[in-house]
Amino acid sequence: MTTLFSMEMEQAVLSTLMTVDNSLNALDVKPSVEDFFATRHQEIYAAIETLNIQGREYDGIVLKEHFEAQNKLHQIGGEEYIIELMAAPSRPNSIKTYIFKLKKLTECRKIEEAGKRIVELAQNTLLDDLPIKAQEIMAGVDGVVSTGSRHEVSDSAVIALEVLNTKQQHKKNQSGLAYGVNTGLRDLDAMIGDIEPSHLCVIAGAPGGGKTTMAQMIAINAVKRNNAPTLFFSCEMAHYEVTNRLLSCLGRIPFEHIKRADMTDDDYTSWVHMTANVFPQYPLTIVDKAGITIAEIRGEIKKTVAQHGRIGCVIVDYLQLMTDHNYKDQFDVITAVSKGLKVIAKDFHVPVIALSQLKKESIGRKLTMSDLRGSGQIAQDADQIIMLYPDEANLGVVIANVVKNRHGKSGEVRLLSRFNYCQFVNVAKEGAA
Incomplete structure (x- = not known):
C-alpha cells in the first residue's frame, strides 16, 4: 500500500473549490482526477468538473443533488461526508501550492508503480528480453507528466469544448489570452492562429534574417500578455545578448546604442526602469548553453514546472546547435533532436518554438x-513552418511565408522589419490612419 498521498491536502482543495465562488476557473493549473488518491475524492472532483462545464454551481448542496440523481451519494460517504468537506478549512491562498504538491505525489505514485513492475519482471526467470521490457517501463517513467495518456472520447469531448470556448473568447477579444502563444503580429497571427500546446513551430531564415527577433517577440507576448512561464534556450548567443535585444525592443532603446555602448541618458533611464520594474514581473528564463541535449531541456522544463506550477512556452535558438550523444552523423543528430522536441511538446503539453538554419x-x-x-524530419514533425526572407521589391519588408500549417491556412504575410529595435511590426492596412 502506497503512502504517497495526502488526505488533508485533497480535502483542503475540494473544500476550497466547494466554498469559494468560481474557484476552479480562477486556477492557472487545474488538478486532474488522478491527482486525488481517494476514490471518493476522485468522484467528487469529477462531479465538480462536470458541473463547471455545464455552467452550474458546484457547492455542497448542488453536489449532493448531483450524486442523488445518479444514485451515487452513498459511494462518496453520503451527505455526512459532503458536510465534513464543507466544514474542512478552506485554503484559497494555498490551493495552488496544494495542487502542485498533489501533482508531484501523482508522479511519485507512477514511478513507484513502475518500480514494482520492474521488480516483478526481475523475479520472472521465464520471460525473454527482460532488459528491453525494463527499458520500456523506464521510458514510460521518463515521460511522466501530470495527466495520463488514455482518454475516453466522452471525457475528451468535454475538454475539447473547453479548448473551443477558450479560442472563441480569444477570437472575440484579441486583448485576451491566447490558447498557447502567438507573435503579437496581426496578419501573421490571423494566418497561423495560436501556436497551441503540443505544437512544434519551426521558424527558419538566413543569418540576420529575423529568426531570433521573431522568437523573442513570441517570448515577450507569452510572458507579457499570457503570464506564461517561458524557457528561452540560447545555443548561440550569450544570455546577456538575448537580454540586450529584449531591452531594446521593450525599452525602445536603439540596439546600436547598446552594441556600441553609446547610451544616452534616456536610454539608461529606460534600462533601469525595465530592469527594476518590468522584468521582475515576467516569468522568462534564459538557458545559455551550446550543445544542449533533449534530456537537459526536459530537465530545465521540470525545474520551471516545479517553480511556477506549469510551463507556458519553450523556445530553442536553434535546433542545429543541439546535441545527441547517441549519434555521430549530423543528419541523425538533427533527426533525433527534431523528434525529441515534438515529444517534449506532447509530453508537457506546451508550444515549442524551434529556430532552424537553412541550406547554404x-x-x-x-x-x-x-x-x-x-x-527532412524537421518538416515532418513541425505543425507550423514559417520561412523568413526579404521582400526584394520593398526595402525593409520581410516576407513571413507560412509553408506548413497543419491546423490552418498557409500563405505569405508581409512584415516591416525594425531591427534597430529588435522587432517586427505590422504593415499598415490600406486606408488606415
Missing part, C-alpha cells in the same frame, strides 16, 4: 520546406 544554397531566393538544413 537556399539563401537569396524564395524558400520552401526542402531548404531546412539537416534533416
